[in-house]
Amino acid sequence: MVKVKMFDASDALKARKVAVEMPPINSKEFYDVVDSRRSVRIYADDPVPEEVMRRAMEAALKAPTSSNLQVWEIHWVRSDDKKKALIKACLGQPAAATAQELVVFVARPDLWKRNNGWMIRHLESNSEAPGKAIQYFKKITKIVYNQGPLGVFRPFKWLWFTVRGFRKPTPREPIHKGHMDTWAHKTTALAAQTFMLAVRAEGFDSCPMEGLDSKRVKRLLGLPRGAGINMAISVGKRAEGGVYGPRFRFDAKHFIIEQ
Template sequence: MVKVKVFDMPEDAKRPAVEAPKTDNKAFKDIVESRRSVRFFSSDPIPQSVIDDCIDSALLAPNSSNLQCWEIHHVSDSEKKSKLAECCLGQPAASTAKELFVFVTRPDLWRRNNQLMLDEFDRRGDMPESAYQYFKVITKMAYTIGWFGMLAPIKWLFFNLRGLTQPTPRGPLGKWGMKVWGHKSTALASAHFMLAMRSHGFDTCPMEGFDNVRVKKLLGLPRGADVTMVISAGKRAEGGIYGDRFRFDKSLIVKTH
């Protein structure tokens, strides 16, 4: 039998229990089930208060180490918006959208955000030493990749040697590893955003059919940034949804161990 090491919560991290608020699964299901990718939008505008609220919901998404290495670019300037729709290959989901948002991952900003986190701990003044240690030691070991990812082979060797005898995180390694790391969290923020739009009665379409180089140039993004997806939003027009929803049989997807 495999022995599992049980970690005790560090004494200094113990806090009083917080009661979980009551929630409404029916309301959640209504939102999840009525969200569809909409390819044609009506001319109904989205109030700014709705946009602000959806952005707030996006920013509450879970994210790796809470480093929040993401940006949301709301492209509202009409000329820039048409250029962005062009970068999205002119697809109707972009060209008919009332609003366009670009979800961008910024793994290149992890160090800045790591410091912001430590500054916040100092401001709060009651953070346990174990939390400080996480952002002073662990994140630095996990996310430092060196100039042009030069540390990647060394990290690879270290992780894999250590992994021979004990469970060891194997990444992220190098520039691409950090991009994958960033995209995971930014995709979750994107999902929050789309569900929030639906909760307000609006629709969205996530898009990866775009020219990454041109979108980055249009938004003035640096090399270290990467576009996770472009999200169009508005109210669904008649015929704006391509057919009935279809998902594969669950038996192909869900595995029980």
């Protein structure tokens, strides 16, 4: 049996490590994007060019994703009928009703096995792919994410992780459906935020929305039970009064904890 030691840092710790030269980055522009992104509730009538939407969605798919399994989907709702239904399912809120474009970010924990298979095929077709990476997707992910038919592996995983965890650091999740959902939603939310920052970088605005009827949205998009609605995001150009007041955050000292 091949023993896959994915997290063995001993070689890297021994070697001298030199920073790689990277092209310069204009950090001010990045912070301008972050600072000027606001949740917009009323949009102007200006349309959003199709290429802007496509570039922002492509950027979203470059977000980091756990085990690179990409358990996300972006549903761009373009037909008038579906848009109307989606606005209704978003409780008719102005951020949806006045939007030029609407997308829904969907978490797909149920597709991890399909994507794992794609990953193995991709790596095996590349003669330079490291054996360690192939083993990771052939062995590790299959242990970590597989819950067995109807979740039969769950109690055994719990027992294994708990007993092993007494002796050494051991990943404790995912061992039930809730963990799998959290796992997929984390990855999907990073894609959603990347999308919103890209939209802002293109000179447009957005609003994330979870004030929606997820059951109706799933039905509208033709999604199976295992899919989860992460958030809907509206896109357009902010109109006068479209941002409800200045940005407010609690004092960072409550949230940035150094220890």
